[in-house]
Every structure is written in structure tokens, then in C-alpha cells.
Amino acid sequence: MTSRGYKAADPVTKLVEELHKLPGIGPKSAQRLAYYLIRIPDGQSMELADAIAAVKQRIILCSCCANITDIDPCDIWGDTARDQTRICVVEEPLDVPTLERTGAFNGLYHVLHGVIAPMKGIGPDDLQIGGLLERLKGSAVEEVVLATNPNVEGEATSMFIHNLISPLGIRVTRPARGLPVGGDIEFADEVTLGRALEGRQEF
Amino acid sequence: MPTPRTYNTQGIVIKDMELGDADRIVTVYTPDRGKLRAVAKGARRIKSRKGGQLQPLTEVRISIVIGSTLDSITEVETVNSNRGLREDLGLLSQAIYVAELVDGFTADGAVNPREYELLSNILVALQVVEDTEQLMRYCEVQLLAMAGFGPEFGQCVECGIDLGPRDHLLSCVAGGLVGPECKASTGDPLIHLSMNSIKVLRFFQDVGWDQAQNLPLTGEIKSELKRVLAAYLAYVLDREPRSAGFVTQVAAMGKTDSGGPLGSTST
DSSP: OOOOOOOOOOOHHHHHHHHHHHHTTOOHHHHHHHHHHSSSOOHHHHHHHHHHHHHHHOEOOTTTTOOOEEESSOOHHHOSSSSSEEEESSSSTTTHHHHHHHHOOOOOEEHHHHHSSSGGGGGGGTTTHHHHHHTTTSSOOOOOOEOOSHHHHHHHHHHHHHHGGGGGTTTTEEOOOOOOOTOOOOOOOOOHHHHHHHTTTOO | EEEEEEEEEEEEEEEEEETTTTEEEEEEEEETTEEEEEETTTSSSSSSSSTTTSSTTOHHHHHHOSSSEEEEEEEEEEEEEOHHHHTOHHHHHHHHHHHHHHHHHBBBBBOOHHHHEEEEHHHHHTTTTTOHHHHHHHHHHHHEEEEETOBOSSSSSTOBBOOOOSEEEEEHHHHHHHEETTTTTTTTOEEOOOHHHHHHHHHHSSSSSHTTTTOOOOOOHHHHHHHHHHHHHHHHSSSTTTTTHHHHHHHHHHSTTTTTTTTTTOO
């Protein structure tokens, strides 16, 4: 039996194609989302379209920290109640709300927008490192927390930035490596457990 | 009898890439199965037991279940974390460069236990030797030879005559030195190579690191070897290794930052 070659209407096909380009969306999910969007009331789908358009039109990078914002400087850098002497350096804008949820850091942030990945051809010049150094020179900043991911690329990025900041005489720290809350020691890997033991604290 | 669906092996992680929300595809170089790629499910989650052990440059024992498209790693045990490499940016950049060369020179599944042994030894040696630049040049020469791209230094690659002990010209396209009579016929840009550098390259091709590390090299020879091998590697790989620029950048930082953590780097 041969297929009759059914083809959806062009706008539907186009929508499926566009949704399929999103991360984590396979062809079936793209199709399901497209038909869902067709079914929902006009107002709801237009709100989604407007939200996407607004993100592209209004979002800028903060001139102080390179975080994604719609006002410059961003809310965090504009907040004088925050500790202006500490800057936490993160890889991606998504890391900022994650760290903010901890409530343990009241300083400012700087977003690198990536990580040094030599094998992928991503070098320091492709990241927002220059802006950070400019901001640190002659500033009142006392501590820079390098909160890159604890993997090879994150460590390489942190060491590179550390080497650049060292001559400025600013204290450079990084989050402790250790056991996740709620985990079992039995299942911890040797590398993490080793670091956790090295960084043990007085009880 | 049905084919077993799982196997165990040992290898060095040479590359990784993110997959989906929390998974990672790792490329592992093994002595018995060559270069293999497998998915480490959930490896990017903070509580993953696999994530910390499947970092590039780590030597691991792994259990793998064969999948329809990609195999999956089910268990990992660290053999050597090569931790010293991760604590010094100069060493890390060079180790990443070595891993990239191994990745570039090997095809999936091509088995070469000697190359595995070389990679394992180089990563360990990087953490102990003082002159990492000499180690890098030795590693380049050995990897080229093991991959079948080792340049010919004894005879002219065009006419086959024995070449005497003097300066010669290297042809990347022809894969070795060309004699004075043949230099016009090769057609590609030739690289001048001094007699002493030719001797060092031949020596590096023939001996183990235990002997190669004792050979005293002048700064002039080192810089000539670096320049010539970089050009030859770029031709064989069809591009400059991506991490080469980073190695140079980090080394330049080390020179201006005397006494810092990059003090051991001299590349």
C-alpha cells in the first residue's frame, strides 16, 4: 500500500518546523504543540506571539553585568541595598535566578555568556570577560566569586579569570565542592567525596 | 548464543558534549575498542555519581549497555582522575590539546593499544615533568607516527635517495623530506628544517619518553620544532587544532605572571 502523501497546510507545517528547532522538542512534540496552539483561543496564542516578539525587541544586555534585562542597569546592579563589594561570576543568565533562590548571596553578578571550550574553538575572547575586568579596575570590589560549573571547561574558565584578576589584588573565591544535601555517601563519586573531605569544616 | 548486550572496558575520556537537559555524550579512548562514544544519562545532574568521574582527561573503568543508536554508560569507576591537570591552567590547556590530537587522529573503533598507552603516559608525565614543551613535541611526533602520518626523515620522499646529515626541506603534502634535486617537482610550499631538528625528530620517533626527556634542546630548536610540527599537523588534520591557540594564549599569560600557577608552563 502506498502513502497518499498527506501534507498539512503550509502555515501548520511552518509552525511545526519552527517549534522543532527549540531545544528538547522532537518532531512529535512539535506537532502536538502546533495542533494545541491551533485549538486554543486567539487571544491566548496572540499573547504567546507577543511575548516572543517582546523578548526579542525589548531585551538587552546590562551594561554593568551583561545579564539579560529590559532596563539598564539591571535590577540587581541598580539596587543600592545590595553588597557592592562582591561580584559573583556565572556562566549563563539562568545561573543568576538559581543562585538568587539560595538567598545566600547579596552581592552583584557578572554573566560570561559561555565558557572556555578549547576543543570547540571557544576561547576567552568569545566571552564577556573584558567588561568584568574594566569594572574591577579601580573599583571598591573586594571579592570575586567564580561560580562556573564544576567541570573541566568551567574550571579552565575560572582559572583563566583568576589569573587575570590576581594582579588587581582582589580576593578570588569559588563555591565549595562537596556532597549534595540529601545524598548518600555510599553513592558519591571519588572525586567529589575527595574534595568534600579536603574542604571539611569544624562541626 | 545471543550476543551479550553489555560490556566492560577501561579508557580515558577525551571529549564530552551536552545532550538534552541533563545527559552527556562522552568520547572515551580505550585500548581494546578504540574510540567509542556513549551516553551518560543524567551525568549533568548535581547528584549524578557518573558526572564527576566522566570529566575529560579522567581514566575510568566503565560498564556499557549496547543501545540501538548510542550505547549507554551504566557504571563508572575512576582509575586515575589526573587531578593535577585540572589545578594548573597551563597543564590543562596542554592536556586538552593532546586529547584533541588523539581525537583527530583516530577513527571510531580503530584499535591501537600503543596509542592508548602513550595518551595515558603523557597525561601522567604532564603532571611531573618540568619541560612540558618538550613533552608536547614528543607527543606530536609519536601520535603522527602511530596514526601512519609520521614524516619520512631518512630518504627523499620523491626519489628515494638517502639524505645526508645536513639541513633539508620538508614537504607536508609528500609526507617527508625532499632532496635538493626534487625540491622543484613537489609544487607545494616547503619548510626549511635544520640538521639538528631533523636529528631530534628522528630520535623522538624511535625512542620512549624516558629517553626523549633527557635530550637537551636549545630554545632555537624548540621553537623550530614547534613551528614545523604545527604546520605539518595542520596539513594532516586539514585544520589547525582548535585548542592550539588557547595553549599559546595561556602560555603567554604564564610568562607575564612569573611565580604564578603557570610557572611550570614553557610552551
